[in-house]
Amino acid sequence: MATPPTPTLVPASLARRMACWLYEGLVLFALMMVAVLLQSALAIVLPALNHPALLQASTLTLWGAYFVYFWQRGQTLPMKTWRITIVDAQGYRLTRIRALTRYAFSWIWGLPLLLQLTPWPLAVTHLSIVLGVWVVLWMLASRLHPQGQFWHDAWAKTQLLQAP
Structure with missing residues (x-):
């Protein structure tokens, strides 16, 4: 049975969402450290597992599992800290498919990283600048959405709301 809709459907402010986004980055860094630790431990036993593509995958x-698990429950730790909840377009908790869809669409934040797959990868400094400009532009694009949501949320039919 579905959880009843959130009583107050007030969109979370852009400042609150971006503060949560930065905090989420710290959590993702910690999860990446776990992935490196696990792969390093496995590579001792099976050296063939020591490959960058395996670490990336x-x-x-691991990041996808983290987000899907917590988004289905309504909040990640940073979202709890910044009093943000995530719901679908009707105000219900996310299903696994909806959370996976949002995870896929949320990779638009890292779109400039695809430049590294071209035959002319950017230097780290230039990539950082391009990525920083992209993040600011994507963040500001939410001002064009009628409810001020990020566009990847609109495409995934989800919304970030101010938690009660």
Whole structure:
């Protein structure tokens, strides 16, 4: 049975969402450290597992599992800290499919990282600048959304609300 809709459907402010986004980055860094630790331990036993692509895949999978698990419950730790909750377009908790869809769409934040897959990868300094400009532009694009939500939330039919 579905959880009843959130009583107050007040969108979380952009400042609150971006503060949560930064805090979430710290959590993701910690999860990445776990992935590195696990792969390093496994690579001692099976040296063939010591490959960057495997580390990237395991990190993305671990991050996805983290987000899907907590989004289905309404909040991650940073979202609790900043009093933000995530619901679908009707105000209900996210299903697993909806959370996976949001996870896939949320990778638009890192779109400039695809430049590293081209034959002309950017230097770290230039990539940092491009990524920083992209994040600011994507953040400001939420001002064009009628409810001020990020566009990846609109596409995934989710919304970040101020928690009661």
